[in-house]
Amino acid sequence: MSEATARRSTFASLAVPNYRIFFTGAIVSNVGTWMYRVAQDWLVLTILTDHSSSALGLVTGLQFLPIPFLAPYAGSIADRFPKRRILMVSQALLGFNALAMFLLVVTGSVELWHVFVLAFLTGVVTAFDNPTRQAFVSEMVPLNLVSNAVGLNSASFNSARLLGPGLAGLMIAAWGVAPAMALNAASFGAVLLSLALMKPELLTPAPLRKNGKGAVREGLRYVWRRPDIMVVMLMVFVLGTFGMNFQITNALMATKVFGKGAGEYGLLGSIMAIGTLAAALVAARRERPRVRILLASLGGFAVCTALLGAAPSYTAFALLLVPTGLCALTMMTCANASVQLASHPEVRGRVMALYMAIFMGGTPLGAPLVGWIGDVFGPRWTIWAGSLATGLTFVGVTVWFMVHRGVRVRLRRGWGRGRRWRFDVWTTDEVRAATSSAEGGVH
DSSP states (O other): OOHHHHHHOTTGGGGSHHHHHHHHHHHHHHHHHHHHHHHHHHIIIIIISSSOHHHHHHHHHHHHTHHHHHHHHHHHHHHHSOHHHHHHHHHHHHHHHHHHHHHHHHTTOOOHHHHHHHHHHHHHHHHHHHHHHHHHHHHHSOGGGHHHHHHHHHHHHHHHHHHHHHHHHHHHHHHOSHHHHHHHHHHHHHHHHHHHHSOGGGOOOOOOOSOOTTHHHHHHHHHHTOHHHHHHHHHHHHIIIIIOOHHHHHHHIIIIISOOOHHHHHHHHHHHHHHHHHHHHHHHHOSSOOHHHHHHHHHHHHHHHHHHHTOOSHHHHHHHHHHHHHHHHHHHHHHHHHHHHHSOGGGHHHHHHHHHHHHHHTHHHHHHHHHHHHHHHOHHHHHHHHHHHHHHHHHHHHHHHHHHSOOEEEEEEOSSTTOOEEEEEEOHHHHHHHHHHHTTOOO
16 A cells, blocks of 8 residues: 555555554444443442432542543653553553442442542553553554544544443343443453554554653653643643533433433433544544644534533434534544644653643543532533633634634635635645645645
8 A cells, every 4th residue: 555545545554453453452442431431320320329410520530530640650651661561551450440340230239439439540540541552553553644543543432432322221221230331341351452462573662761760851841842732732621621521411411401211321422423433534534633623623512512502302412412523523633643743752652641631631620510510500501611611712722823823714605506605724834835836836
């Protein structure tokens, strides 16, 4: 496959043997993860509490609480030791944690504090697993396929989201939450097997840092000197903290607003995955991330969630989840690829650790806050709060790009039948390139 063909192909990274093995194991594990999320939420919301959104928000928050505190050290470890070995340890620990939850549930001894503790322990391991897994992508595939591999990783996650929540809902309705948790525990074996089957000689590992002293400070200084990376991290912080709380919002809207059961709640996750999967596949075809995609997807998310909060029926709510998921996942894949490609290989583990800390680390603040908003103001405001926060961020970041990166926005009428009005976003560099091309210059 030629380089040009590889860039155009949606599934180009699957031609790389190690990535193909990793992708296969990940999609099995991701199905289990989505089943577990639905089962855990249903356990907390309907079995251990009387539809307490605050308790659900606290569980979600505890899963992410360790990440901002441990991520800088996790990034240092990812840059100092072989990433494949780190992932083997972290995935095994996550599997044991999932098995413990299943045993508590199946024996009938589970209590709310058990869920809190296991959620926190999951967060501790995830703090080391996530940045290592993100940085490992660039070791499995060549740099020209990093954007493609990031998109396919998201496609894997969201393909599983199509199946996992709906299957979990059916299993919960028929047999309770235990079977879904058992399958999740077993699914970690697929990732461990895929890591074991990889051929180390086909990997292109980044140079390992020999001394861990000062590594955290070095990573922080690197990001501090890169305003282009910092502004992307601000966008994902607001999106992750206030916008991406669908674990809570979907559960509350399904049960308290529309009066639905486990099956209908699980179905919402699968419906939303239609949009996120579409965005992931488009991202896999994108040669490189662009400013216009970042801005348009964040603004689109703010608009979609404003409409989502006002949905008059379960059907309308479910349908609006498709464009909402499309905008959210487009923003996340574009931001992820932007940060990876902008970072030097020697510090990529630490940069991605900070990225994941900012993206996921705001959840301990956002999830309990969103849960409290749901208890005090009603479920719809859990969605509108995210819409307001992401909308204000869109305006602020757009102004920053206009001042510091020459981004311009205009409303123009298109050509052809219908001649619809649309917004265009471009940078001054892109304008120069287009002008040069039109005048016959080099491009």
